Amino acid sequence: MLKKLLAISGLVVISACTTTNLQSPGSQEPLDRSIPDSAPTDDDRSFSRGTPREPRPRIEVKSRYGNPPYYEQDGKVYHVLDSADGYIDVGIASWYGKKFHGRRTSSGEIYDMYQYTAAHKTLPLPSYARVTNLDTGESVVVKINDRGPFVKNRLIDLSYAAAKKLDYHNTGTARVEVQVLASPRATGVGATYERGELIIPPIKEQSSTPELFVQVGAFSDALRADTLAARLGEFFKQPIQVTAFKNAQGLSLNRVRIGPLVDGKMAESILQQLRQYDLGTTPKLVTE
DSSP: OGGGGGGGTTOOOOOOSEEOBOOOTTOOSOSOOOSSOOOOOTTOGGGGGOOOOOOOOOOOOOOSSSOOSEEEETTEEEEOBSOOTTOEEEEEEEEEOTTTTTSBOTTSOBOOTTSOEEEESSSOSSEEEEEEETTTOOEEEEEEEEOOOOSTTOOEEEEHHHHHHTTOTTTSOEEEEEEEEEOOOOOSSSBEEETTEEEOOOGGGOTTSOOEEEEEEEESOHHHHHHHHHHHHHHHOSOEEEEEEEOTTOOEEEEEEEOOOSOHHHHHHHHHHHTTSOOSSOOEEEEO
16 A cells, blocks of 8 residues: 555655754764774874773763654664663674764764763763673773664774773674663653663653654645645554644745654654655654
């Protein structure tokens, strides 16, 4: 039945909603990291700073940036944890270096490859964790202030300095254990991590969480928007909304959205199905 949607292909999408595709503040580049990244050379003056100090774990207020209740990256929906108290997990660590050195992280801080920091997909920012290399027993405390890695089967992305401390900067990856030592206080309305399992309450129970939609497109032609909405309704059996609005340039448009949706898993399923077909649009996660 979804093949009917192909008749709508070729339409131009103009979007004007808040999206949850996560980017670093001030950066237009996705947070997906190529590993191994480039390491500093002897010519890098800052390489001679000496050994950095491990950060002291402490409970901080959640950073203004990088803590949406959920966000989308490459068609997958991630739920940022309300709090990470008791979090412990085992997986593959990678690292990032010169390519991102001096750029803003997801939390808004400047990335410094010579400090002990890290990127994680769902831990609240900033959190502090002990990362242990399971093959050597060596460990390091890091401040988690960034999002990533979005490479398959990666748990955490360490700074170059932290990877060097764990002695895997030459191999690119290592088997690690991540144990959170301190994270922002819970508000009681978001996802949590309990006994090794991600607990996601329904969106309607998250009083501070905005409603969640999949926006399929935005069109100047109201008839095209209505036609697409009718065909989407036949396939998905979800609420379909067509709403008129004006974008930042004052252009009148009609946006077609599926939702509000009950949770991120439903949104992810819809996104994956839509992206199997060329609708001439770019479906995305939006909140309101």
